[in-house]
Amino acid sequence: xxxxxxxxxxxxxxxxxxxxxxxxxxxxxxxxxxxxxxxxxxxxxxxxxxxxxxxxxxxxxxxxxxxxxxxxxxxxxxxxxxxxxxxxxxxxxxxxxxxxxxxxxxxxxxxxxxxxxxxxxxxxxxxxxxxxxxxxxxxxxxxxxxxxxxxxxxxxxxxxxxxxxxxxxxxxxxxxxxxxxxxxxxxxxxxxxxxxxxxxxxxxxxxxxxxxxxxxxxxxxxxxxxxxxxxxxxxxxxxxxxxxxxxxxxxxxxxxxxxxxxxxxxxxxxxxxxxxxxxxxxxxxxxxxxxxxxxxxxxxxxxxxxxxxxxxxxxxxxxxxxxxxxxxxxxxxxxxxxxxxxxxxxxxxxxxxxxxxxx
Amino acid sequence: xxxxxxxxxxxxxxxxxxxxxxxxxxxxxxxxxxxxxxxxxxxxxxxxxxxxxxxxxxxxxxxxxxxxxxxxxxxxxxxxxxxxxxxxxxxxxxxxxxxxxxxxxxxxxxxxxxxxxxxxxxxxxxxxxxxxxxxxxxxxxxxxxxxxxxxxxxxxxxxxxxxxxxxxxxxxxxxxxxxxxxxxxxxxxxxxxxxxxxxxxxxxxxxxxxxxxxxxxxxxxxxxxxxxxxxxxxxxxxxxxxxxxxxxxxxxxxxxxxxxxxxxxxxxxxxxxxxxxxxxxxxxxxxxxxxxxxx
Ligand SMILES: Nc1ncnc2c1ncn2[C@@H]1O[C@H](COP(=O)(O)OP(=O)(O)OP(=O)(O)O)[C@@H](O)[C@H]1O
Ligand SMILES: [Mg+2]
Numbered sequence: 001x002x003x004x005x006x007x008x009x010x011x012x013x014x015x016x017x018x019x020x021x022x023x024x025x026x027x028x029x030x031x032x033x034x035x036x037x038x039x040x041x042x043x044x045x046x047x048x049x050x051x052x053x054x055x056x057x058x059x060x061x062x063x064x065x066x067x068x069x070x071x072x073x074x075x076x077x078x079x080x081x082x083x084x085x086x087x088x089x090x091x092x093x094x095x096x097x098x099x100x101x102x103x104x105x106x107x108x109x110x111x112x113x114x115x116x117x118x119x120x121x122x123x124x125x126x127x128x129x130x131x132x133x134x135x136x137x138x139x140x141x142x143x144x145x146x147x148x149x150x151x152x153x154x155x156x157x158x159x160x161x162x163x164x165x166x167x168x169x170x171x172x173x174x175x176x177x178x179x180x181x182x183x184x185x186x187x188x189x190x191x192x193x194x195x196x197x198x199x200x201x202x203x204x205x206x207x208x209x210x211x212x213x214x215x216x217x218x219x220x221x222x223x224x225x226x227x228x229x230x231x232x233x234x235x236x237x238x239x240x241x242x243x244x245x246x247x248x249x250x251x252x253x254x255x256x257x258x259x260x261x262x263x264x265x266x267x268x269x270x271x272x273x274x275x276x277x278x279x280x281x282x283x284x285x286x287x288x289x290x291x292x293x294x295x296x297x298x299x300x301x302x303x304x305x306x307x308x309x310x311x312x313x314x315x316x317x318x319x320x321x322x323x324x325x326x327x328x329x330x331x332x333x334x335x336x337x338x339x340x341x342x343x344x345x346x347x348x349x350x351x352x353x354x355x356x357x358x359x
Numbered sequence: 360x361x362x363x364x365x366x367x368x369x370x371x372x373x374x375x376x377x378x379x380x381x382x383x384x385x386x387x388x389x390x391x392x393x394x395x396x397x398x399x400x401x402x403x404x405x406x407x408x409x410x411x412x413x414x415x416x417x418x419x420x421x422x423x424x425x426x427x428x429x430x431x432x433x434x435x436x437x438x439x440x441x442x443x444x445x446x447x448x449x450x451x452x453x454x455x456x457x458x459x460x461x462x463x464x465x466x467x468x469x470x471x472x473x474x475x476x477x478x479x480x481x482x483x484x485x486x487x488x489x490x491x492x493x494x495x496x497x498x499x500x501x502x503x504x505x506x507x508x509x510x511x512x513x514x515x516x517x518x519x520x521x522x523x524x525x526x527x528x529x530x531x532x533x534x535x536x537x538x539x540x541x542x543x544x545x546x547x548x549x550x551x552x553x554x555x556x557x558x559x560x561x562x563x564x565x566x567x568x569x570x571x572x573x574x575x576x577x578x579x580x581x582x583x584x585x586x587x588x589x590x591x592x593x594x595x596x597x598x599x600x601x602x603x604x605x606x607x608x609x610x611x612x613x614x615x616x617x618x619x620x621x622x623x624x625x626x627x628x629x630x631x632x633x634x635x636x637x638x639x640x641x642x643x644x645x646x647x648x649x650x651x652x653x654x
Contacts, residue, residue, distance in 0.1 A: 105559045118550050120551050124572045137560050
């Protein structure tokens with residue numbers, strides 16, 4: 001296993017219809033029957049419709065959408081807590097849908113781990129015994145399981161709480177247990193279904209930081225569900241937006257904020273703090289002929305907010321934006337940056353122009 | 360218009376021969392298989408005799424100590440232990456010790472039997488709606504059919520004695536055990552169960568690690584109910600030869616000995632309270648770390 005490179009997750013043409021006679025309606029849905037029509041004519045609920053997502057190994061894929069859009073349904077297909085009506089779910093190249101019961105059990109024990117919105121801890125077990133649940137199920141020796149569990153309990157900041165019961169802990173601490181339980185499994189795939197939605201905002205930020213810090217080290221393939229855009233933008237390497245069981249847009253946070261696919265997405269991103277999301281490349285102007293950068297240069301990938309912080313105290317003129325290799329991509333000034341923070345104007349086109357000219 | 364005023368029933372001769380046919384059929388069955396059935400139940404008889412011998416032949420101070428130790432172990436409450444002590448001493452002082460020991464041993468065996476049959480059956484029922492639909496009406500019959508009625512076939516099969524008495528008591532007392540096990544498992548939090556699934560638990564691991572522990576308070580309530588119902592059957596069981604506190608009560612009814620009846624009745628109440636408080640306190644202690652301390 002050591003030198004095997006995990007192949008990521010690929011979801012292909014996934015359909016899920018809820019109802020007693022789901023199979024009979026797949027064809028119609030594939031030919032374009034809508035969710036409303038299906039419900040009206042046949043009394044079946046269209047949970048997911050033609051989902052295609054590729055999640056590279058070691059990345060955080062965020063899935064976003066309003067309540068009832070099918071997020072939980074989708075994530076439960078990855079470890080097959082829900083059986084699809086049609087389609088494939090390839091995890092590390094193996095189709096989860098085709099596994100028999102034994103294979104599926106082994107797959108869940110070793111390849112995936114899950115964190116739940118309502119924590120779902122065992123109330124009669126203390127923190128330690130909750131954390132080692134996955135290892136116990138795998139059949140690992142108790143002493144080894146305790147070692148591993150203790151390491152993760154410490155890692156999520158719960159050292160000293162091993163013998164407390166879940167009801168003696170706050171929500172944030174309970175979810176740390178949930179996270180430790182999932183991480184103790186050391187599975188390449190981590191599934192998080194609105195893991196932080198039940199936490200209050202400060203604790204939530206805290207837990208996001210915990211996850212991001214850990215991820216630098218563990219490099220899991222994480223599927224993270226949320227209906228909070230700020231959370232999505234902060235965590236997601238890739239974001240997919242779901243509505244009524246369909247993916248209506250997927251891409252990076254930049255793609256989502258700068259080029260919302262439709263009104264639904266635009267509505268989502270309207271309230272977002274752009275300064276923290278949009279990168280300077282999206283705002284910069286093409287480099288002027290004869291422009292000679294002086295002093296500070298802003299590396300590409302810096303957010304607008306960061307960039308403002310960097311040049312706020314400097315002189316009030318244009319500053320260069322440079323690529324990792326040091327190539328000059330464009331230039332920005334304080335006014336452009338400040339402007340971009342407050343209006344959602346179409347700097348996308350500007351960005352494209354700048355980039356094509358730079359390259 | 361005769362049929363209007365009087366229900367047109369089956370004619371007398373047919374009815375009589377129907378009843379006779381059933382009775383005779385059952386009697387023939389008894390003659391043919393009585394021994395086999397008796398043999399089948401003989402381990403139960405040994406168990407009953409051993410339990411009774413232990414309770415009646417162990418010196419009373421030791422029995423008292425054992426009961427108090429169990430009460431303390433289960434409840435961790437001095438009040439419960441003290442209550443047990445006072446009850447036992449009063450029972451002994453009014454010369455009802457031996458009968459009480461016989462009754463306790465009977466209840467003990469009956470409870471063990473009810474748990475051994477009831478919990479597995481309850482587990483099976485919780486897994487299959489069909490089985491639940493099948494078993495539920497049977498349990499209804501067991502609980503509502505007057506116990507005297509099912510005493511008849513039991514006595515016909517096994518005669519008078521401890522085992523038929525035990526069977527009659529178990530039939531009456533086991534339904535809550537089965538029902539509450541089924542209910543407890545069905546009420547287990549779906550989210551926790553899903554988590555167990557997500558970590559790849561086998562169905563035995565789910566049962567052992569999640570369903571039974573989470574259903575335990577409800578199952579304990581079932582055990583408590585079973586014990587109480589078994590005690591309520593003591594007097595009826597004594598009619599078919601079960602020794603214990605029921606027999607003096609029966610004698611008191613026949614001869615109008617008011618005080619004898621009251622004393623033995625109170626002794627039954629006393630041990631009922633002991634069983635109840637101890638098992639409830641134990642159930643509560645099991646639930647301790649579930650009370651919501653933190654929002
Ligand atoms: N077992 C089921 N039977 C019928 N319909 C279902 C079932 N499970 C989910 N649905 C339907 O599928 C749709 C998607 O549900 P899902 O739970 O995936 O939404 P969600 O995006 O996770 O919402 P939330 O944010 O509230 O958790 C909903 O319309 C829901 O009613
Ligand atoms: Mg959900």
